[in-house]
Amino acid sequence: xxxxxxxxxxxxxxxxxxxxxxxxxxxxxxxxxxxxxxxxxxxxxxxxxxxxxxxxxxxxxxxxxxxxxxxxxxxxxxxxxxxxxxxxxxxxxxxxxxxxxxxxxxxxxxxxxxxxxxxxxxxxxxxxxxxxxxxxxxxxxxxxxxxxxxxxxxxxxxxxxxxxxxxxxxxxxxxxxxxxxxxxxxxxxxxxxxxxxxxxxxxxxxxxxxxxxxxxxxxxxxxxxxxxxxxxxxxxxxxxxxxxxxxxxxxxxxxxxxxxxxxxxxxxxxxxxxxxxxxxxxxxxxxxxxxxxxxxxxxxxxxxxxxxxxxxxxxxxxxxxxxxxxxxxxxxxxxxxxxxxxxxxxxxxxxxxxxxxxxxxxxxxxxxxxxxxxxxxxxxxxxxxxxxxxxxxxxxxxxxxxxxxxxxxxxxxxxxxxxxxxxxxxxxxxxxxxxxxxxxxxxxxxxxxxxxxxxxxxxxxxxxxxxxxxxx
Amino acid sequence: xxxxxxxxxxxxxxxxxxxxxxxxxxxxxxxxxxxxxxxxxxxxxxxxxxxxxxxxxxxxxxxxxxxxxxxxxxxxxxxxxxxxxxxxxxxxxxxxxxxxxxxxxxxxxxxxxxxxxxxxxxxxxxxxxxxxxxxxxxxxxxxxxxxxxxxxxxxxxxxxxxxxxxxxxxxxxxxxxxxxxxxxxxxxxxxxxxxxxxxxxxxxxxxxxxxxxxxxxxxxxxxxxxxxxxxxxxxxxxxxxxxxxxxxxxxxxxxxxxxxxxxxxxxxxxxxxxxxxxxxxxxxxxxxxxxxxxxxxxxxxxxxxxxxxxxxxxxxxxxxxxxxxxxxxxxxxxxxxxxxxxxxxxxxxxxxxxxxxxxxxxxxxxxxxxxxxxxxxxxxxxxxxxxxxxxxxxxxxxxxxxxxxxxxxxxxxxxxxxxxxxxxxxxxxxxxxxxxxxxxxxxxxxxxxxx
Numbered sequence: 001x002x003x004x005x006x007x008x009x010x011x012x013x014x015x016x017x018x019x020x021x022x023x024x025x026x027x028x029x030x031x032x033x034x035x036x037x038x039x040x041x042x043x044x045x046x047x048x049x050x051x052x053x054x055x056x057x058x059x060x061x062x063x064x065x066x067x068x069x070x071x072x073x074x075x076x077x078x079x080x081x082x083x084x085x086x087x088x089x090x091x092x093x094x095x096x097x098x099x100x101x102x103x104x105x106x107x108x109x110x111x112x113x114x115x116x117x118x119x120x121x122x123x124x125x126x127x128x129x130x131x132x133x134x135x136x137x138x139x140x141x142x143x144x145x146x147x148x149x150x151x152x153x154x155x156x157x158x159x160x161x162x163x164x165x166x167x168x169x170x171x172x173x174x175x176x177x178x179x180x181x182x183x184x185x186x187x188x189x190x191x192x193x194x195x196x197x198x199x200x201x202x203x204x205x206x207x208x209x210x211x212x213x214x215x216x217x218x219x220x221x222x223x224x225x226x227x228x229x230x231x232x233x234x235x236x237x238x239x240x241x242x243x244x245x246x247x248x249x250x251x252x253x254x255x256x257x258x259x260x261x262x263x264x265x266x267x268x269x270x271x272x273x274x275x276x277x278x279x280x281x282x283x284x285x286x287x288x289x290x291x292x293x294x295x296x297x298x299x300x301x302x303x304x305x306x307x308x309x310x311x312x313x314x315x316x317x318x319x320x321x322x323x324x325x326x327x328x329x330x331x332x333x334x335x336x337x338x339x340x341x342x343x344x345x346x347x348x349x350x351x352x353x354x355x356x357x358x359x360x361x362x363x364x365x366x367x368x369x370x371x372x373x374x375x376x377x378x379x380x381x382x383x384x385x386x387x388x389x390x391x392x393x394x395x396x397x398x399x400x401x402x403x404x405x406x407x408x409x410x411x412x413x414x415x416x417x418x419x420x421x422x423x424x425x426x427x428x429x430x431x432x433x434x435x436x437x438x439x440x441x442x443x444x445x446x447x448x449x450x451x452x453x454x455x456x457x458x459x460x461x462x463x464x465x466x467x468x469x470x471x472x
Numbered sequence: 473x474x475x476x477x478x479x480x481x482x483x484x485x486x487x488x489x490x491x492x493x494x495x496x497x498x499x500x501x502x503x504x505x506x507x508x509x510x511x512x513x514x515x516x517x518x519x520x521x522x523x524x525x526x527x528x529x530x531x532x533x534x535x536x537x538x539x540x541x542x543x544x545x546x547x548x549x550x551x552x553x554x555x556x557x558x559x560x561x562x563x564x565x566x567x568x569x570x571x572x573x574x575x576x577x578x579x580x581x582x583x584x585x586x587x588x589x590x591x592x593x594x595x596x597x598x599x600x601x602x603x604x605x606x607x608x609x610x611x612x613x614x615x616x617x618x619x620x621x622x623x624x625x626x627x628x629x630x631x632x633x634x635x636x637x638x639x640x641x642x643x644x645x646x647x648x649x650x651x652x653x654x655x656x657x658x659x660x661x662x663x664x665x666x667x668x669x670x671x672x673x674x675x676x677x678x679x680x681x682x683x684x685x686x687x688x689x690x691x692x693x694x695x696x697x698x699x700x701x702x703x704x705x706x707x708x709x710x711x712x713x714x715x716x717x718x719x720x721x722x723x724x725x726x727x728x729x730x731x732x733x734x735x736x737x738x739x740x741x742x743x744x745x746x747x748x749x750x751x752x753x754x755x756x757x758x759x760x761x762x763x764x765x766x767x768x769x770x771x772x773x774x775x776x777x778x779x780x781x782x783x784x785x786x787x788x789x790x791x792x793x794x795x796x797x798x799x800x801x802x803x804x805x806x807x808x809x810x811x812x813x814x815x816x817x818x819x820x821x822x823x824x825x826x827x828x829x830x831x832x833x834x835x836x837x838x839x840x841x842x843x844x845x846x847x848x849x850x851x852x853x854x855x856x857x858x859x860x861x862x863x864x865x866x867x868x869x870x871x872x873x874x875x876x877x878x879x880x881x882x883x884x885x886x887x888x889x890x891x892x893x894x895x896x897x898x899x900x901x902x903x904x905x906x907x908x909x910x911x912x913x914x915x916x917x918x919x920x921x922x923x
Contacts, residue, residue, distance in 0.1 A: 043729055045564045046534075048811045049557050053539035053550070069517035073542045083519075090504070090516035090593070097597050099512035127560035148730040185731050185855055192733055194855045232858070235698060235884050235921030266510035267652050268617035268661065347507075347517050386848040388864050390617060390652055390661035391690070393880050395848030395862035417851065417860040419882040419921070449620075470860050470882035470921045 004033050005162055007075040008057045014077065015084045016166040019061060022088055026062040026104060028165035030302055032344040037123065037156040041134035043142070043149060049127075058344035059084055063091035065101020067326070071345045105328035107305055107335055109168030114299040116175045118204030122156045125205050130154055133208055137182040137217045144221030146228065148192075149185040152217075155200070155442035157454075161344075163304040171304040175297045177454065178207045179442030182217045186224035193227035193414050195220050195400055197380050200442040202297045223380055227400040230412035238374045238469050239404075240418075241367045241461060244437035245379025246398050248457030251286060252355050252446065253385040254394045254422040256457070259288075259312050259320075260338070260350040261327030263389050270392035270422060271318055279318045280426030285358040286313040288322055290337060294438040295354030295456025296445075300337065307337030307353055316426075322350050342451035349448055354440070357459030360432025367431055367463045369407040375469060376402040376409050377416060384444075387422070395419045395470075417470040425464060433461030473627040475500050477524065479637045482547055487633070489555045491528035495570045495632035497766065497808050498524045498547070503624035504593050506600050508649075511608070511616050513600065518593065525808020526551055530558040532567040538809025550809075568793035571767040571803070574635025578770075581754045581761050585670035588643035589625045596623055599673070603649065603680045610684045611653070617661065619649035623671075630768050638764055643669055647676050651687040660690025662845060662865060667905070669757040686844060690865045693877035698922030702840030702869070703883060703890075703915045704833055707903040710910040712849050713859060714821060717887040718749070719908070720854040722776050723814040724791035733857050733888065734782060741780045742888065744895040746824040749777040751786065751802070753817035760818035760907025764801070767812050771801035776819070780892070786814040821910040823898035830900035833914050835872040841920050842867040842874065843883060857887045882921040890915045 008031045019027040034054040040047040057080065058071035068091025072083040095101075137152035157177040164170050179200025185192055197220045201207045242250065255271075263269040271279060290298035290307030298307050303324055311319045323331060324339025327350055340351040368376065378399050385396035401416045402409045438458035445454045477498050486494040504518040524547045525538030535557030537550045600621040607614050623645045631637040646667040653660050664683040666675050705713070726732040734742065743749075753771035755761050762771050767789050775783045787795075788803030791814055803812035827833050834842065846861035853860070866878040885894075890913075898911040 045566065046562050048536060049534070049561045050536035050538070050809045050811075051553050051557060052537065052807070052809050056540065066513075067515045069515065069519075071519050073522070073540055073546075075542070079542070086518045090518050093593055093597055094506070094513050094516050097513050097601055099508075099514065100510075102509075102512075102514050127557065131562055151729075187730070191857075192731075192855050194731075194853075235882065235919055262509065263617075266617045267615050268650060270659075345519055345521065347515055384851060386851065386862075388661060388847050390650070390659070391864055391879060393847065393862055393864055395851065395860065395882065397848070397851030397853065397860055415853065415856065415858045415860075415884075417848070417882060417884070419848075419862040419880075421880060468882060468921060470862075470884040 004055045005031050005160060009162060011077050011080040012164050015080050019084060020166060024061045024063050024088065026166065028060050028163065028303065029057055030341060030344045031057045031162040033160045034343065035158045039130055039134050039154045041138050041152045043138065046131060054343055056344045059087045061087040061091045062104060063088065064095045065103045066091045066094035067102065068094065069347045102326045103329055104325040105335055107325055110304060111170045112300060113172045116202045116297040118176050120205035122178045122205045123158060133180060133213065136213050137180065140214045140217035141182055141184040141221040144218060144225060146186045146225035147184045147221045148187045151183050153181040153443060155179045157442050163302055165304060169304040171300045173300055175202060176204060177202050177442045178204060180208065181443055182220050184221045184224040186228040188228040190229060193224060195223040195227055195380050198441055198443060200440050201294065220380065223400055226412045227414045230400065230414040232415040233375065233413050233469055235470050237466050239371045240374050240464050240467050241371050241376045241404065242464060243378040244458050244460060245439060246377050247357060247459035247462050248439055249385045249396050251357050251459055252352060252455065252457040253387040254425060255286060256352045256355040257387050258389040258422060259322055261321045261323035261331055262350040264321050265327050265330040268390040270389060274318050277318055278316050279423055280313055280316040281429040282316045283360055283432055284313055284316050284426055284429055287311050287358065288353055288355050290353040292354040292438045292456060296440040296454040298353040301339045302341045302348060303339040305335045305337040305339065310336045322352065324348055324350055340453050342453055346451050349451060351448065351453050352446065352455050354438055354456035356438050356457055357462065359434050359436045359460035362431045362433050364433055364461050367433060367461050368404055368409060370431055371404045371463055372407050374404045375413065375416065376404050377418065392422045394422060419468045419470055425467060428465040429462055430465045431463040436460055473500060473625060473641055475627050475629050476543060477547060479629050479631040482551065483631050485548060486526060486528055486551045489551065490530055491555060492530055493570050493633040494526060494528045496526045497630050499626050499628040501624055501626035503622060504596060505620055505622040506597050508600060508604060508616050508619040511604065513597065523808050524550055526554045527811065528554045528558045529567065532563040532565065533558045533561050534564060534567065535561060536809045536811065538807060566794060568790060570632045570634065571769050571789040571799060572634040574632065574768040575770050576638065576763040577772060579754045579763060581763055582756050583640065583642040583669055583761050585643045585757065588623060588645055588671045591623050591671060596621055599676065603676065606677065606680050607651065607684060613653055613655065614684060614687060615652045617650045617652045622646045632768055636768055638768055644759060645671055647679060649680065649683055651683050653687045653691050655691050658691050660687050660693060662687040662690050667759065669759060686865055689877040693865055693879035695880035696868060696878050696922050698920050699839065700917055700919055702837045703918035704840060704842040705913050706844040707900065707910055707912045708905055709843055709846055709849065710821065710913050711903060711905040711908040713852065713887065714819060714910060715906060715908045716850050716852050717854050717857055719816055719819065722785050724785040724787045725814055727785050728791055728794060731855060733855065737782050740782055742782045743777050743780040743891045745780040746897065747777060747780050747891060747895065748775060748822045750775055750820045751816045752820055755818045758818050758904055760816065762817055765803045766805040767803035769799045769801045769803060771817055774800060786816060788812045788814045816907060818904065819908045825897035826911065827897060827899040830912055833899035834869055834874060837869045837872060840869045841878060842869055859883065859885050859887055859890065884919045884921055890918065894918065
């Protein structure tokens with residue numbers, strides 16, 4: 001454990017006693033020591049090599065059911081006390097303003113330490129070796145004829161967190177995440193297009209050593225060239241086979257957000273009041289799992305609640321929501337370990353961990369044959385997705401895709417977007433592949449209310465009977 | 473506000489540690505936020521943060537580091553880390569050095585409002601309560617699913633080996649609300665926001681009123697069959713699309729790296745001759761306004777597109793030096809430790825043909841869609857110019873009249889077609905969001921991908 005965390009923690013007990021003297025219902029503290037290193041290689045140079053660090057402690061005080069937050073980076077009693085009193089003042093201001101209190105559900109005090117595994121600590125790899133990785137990715141992608149520009153990134157993250165509360169909880173987590181990214185832009189007489197691929201894993205430098213960087217970059221270069229020559233499909237309804245990366249996007253955006261307990265409790269979810277109801281095809285089972293080996297590692301949330309595998313949908317029936325302690329109290333369900341923060345400075349929000357569809361029994365080729373005519377939608381070059389969880393609408397920008405004609409994959413397509421209503425898509429799932437793929441990223445994550453947190457998502461290949469594709 | 477860091481002393485320390493040149497920036501920010509969840513004030517946060525970052529060069533080798541710090545010791549540690557990186561990284565042969573022209577543009581542009589800075593937490597919470605009351609008195613069946621009111625005040629300082637220090641105090645506020653309404657006809661949600669430098673109580677109330685009206689329409693909205701017709705895109709949606717598609721395309725970095733569809737098109741007529749797009753750092757109380765950029769270079773006002781012709785790209789010091797020219801004062805950073813990248817100050821779209829009232833545009837449409845709210849427009853593709861967005865609230869127009877509210881359809885097309893031959897005119901009031909400003913635009917022959 002770092003000296004910084006030890007220094008900050010040494011004042012926390014005193015802060016808790018002081019808060020209790022002030023008459024608070026509850027106080028918790030989140031201490032964080034976060035490091036991130038990034039190298040960007042752009043065509044012919046190291047565009048940036050940077051290092052950033054964030055260290056501090058954030059307090060939440062619950063006063064008569066109202067939540068006040070403040071934080072400090074100053075590891076002295078004066079700094080800690082000021083943050084504590086500010087959080088208290090904010091909670092009291094809310095109490096005096098009126099409104100509905102939001103008390104916390106009970107949860108037992110736990111003491112735990114959990115560290116993700118790695119073989120080679122990535123921050124100790126030489127700078128030269130790290131730069132060589134991004135340089136290799138760029139130069140290989142640029143060797144492909146038609147590629148006009150290429151960029152690569154390396155990202156290393158080490159995030160240590162300690163959560164403490166005045167009920168006796170102390171949970172420490174320590175997560176190392178490593179990843180790299182390559183993108184290529186190609187030009188043709190039809191215009192320009194981009195493709196990218198990214199690989200991240202909760203692990204050390206071994207991820208880099210076990211990856212064939214040249215093959216990855218070459219594939220992306222070739223894909224960008226194909227995309228630049230591809231046509232944009234006619235807008236309309238299609239049968240589609242979705243790659244697991246797209247399935248991950250879809251399930252995270254389309255259902256994941258709607259199942260977040262704060263949105264459910266505030267009436268902003270399309271699946272509010274639908275527990276026990278059929279919301280998807282019989283084939284669909286969906287979980288949120290904080291410990292999937294290919295996802296992000298969230299063994300405990302930032303309230304110190306253990307993150308277990310939460311079943312959201314089972315055989316098409318809605319079985320649960322994601323909840324922190326406040327939402328659990330409101331919704332009358334158990335906390336699921338999904339109350340998370342971007343950093344010690346931020347307030348708690350209900351967030352997903354690793355959200356995925358459980359696999360089925362089809363081989364990929366069988367799904368394509370069953371689609372007969374439609375589109376095979378892939379994620380390399382996907383730009384992400386967005387959802388209105390209250391209205392139930394979603395939209396995704398996906399990567400280079402392929403026509404399916406007569407049960408076979410034929411020509412590439414670009415500019416494909418998927419759009420529609422969440423529950424329609426779940427109902428229209430016709431078949432699932434048999435292999436599960438889950439992905440996370442050291443470069444991004446999920447954004448909500450200005451907070452970005454690392455997540456994972458995925459599923460098997462999925463055949464959807466009907467989805468709206470935005471194109472020409 | 474005061475920054476308790478001696479930037480000149482820190483610069484000297486970096487040079488003593490081996491930097492041949494260095495560029496430092498720091499900021500101190502006080503902010504508070506109040507949040508409503510389901511009609512009730514539920515959470516509040518107040519915090520002060522000090523951010524610090526440095527870029528150092530050892531010859532042509534560059535390192536950068538940054539973070540949130542407690543004081544001088546934290547800054548010294550960050551400097552040592554940047555030096556360590558610069559010692560071991562590889563040379564950038566094109567490195568021109570840090571910007572040598574340090575100073576402020578000779579224009580008095582207010583980016584600080586005492587009214588915003590002095591707004592107490594108690595007054596802040598009352599503003600949010602007032603909006604809650606307004607919603608409930610207007611229509612008790614509407615729920616505020618979520619709302620927040622944030623006020624921040626900060627001081628930013630800059631220095632490099634060739635000049636400074638420069639400093640500037642600024643304020644900002646934001647108000648965001650999400651309304652939900654349920655009736656026998658169905659459910660609807662609508663999100664709106666207001667942000668700026670100088671607190672605008674009337675503007676906040678107007679935002680709430682607009683959201684109340686639109687969420688009632690959203691209840692009745694439904695998907696329609698796809699068609700090709702006239703698109704009227706509301707001002708905030710235009711600002712959002714320009715930020716996603718045009719801002720990256722006019723960056724000299726993307727142009728030089730051949731990632732921009734505008735590479736090699738300087739002097740060409742790219743957009744409709746009715747269109748001017750201007751980068752204006754001198755708009756009073758706008759969030760993009762500034763008299764110097766993040767490299768300490770004075771900012772300047774310029775036409776990016778003049779009568780549809782691409783007049784200039786935006787440059788920072790690095791991209792300008794590659795072309796042997798001076799920076800346009802557009803070197804802005806996303807955080808203290810990242811390198812600058814050419815970015816606009818306030819980017820404004822103007823049309824030679826403009827109708828003051830939006831209604832005057834609607835009556836001219838035979839068949840079309842007036843789109844006021846979308847999701848996913850940020851998924852549009854800046855490399856190809858492809859627009860993608862899903863409509864969460866729009867209005868079907870037939871025979872010059874609004875027929876019914878619409879949702880769940882997608883708008884698809886290319887920004888360079890929409891702003892060229894298909895572009896008709898602008899209409900209604902101008903709105904600025906995150907430094908991009910526009911009125912609503914009217915575009916013909918646009919594809920609506922329907923149910």
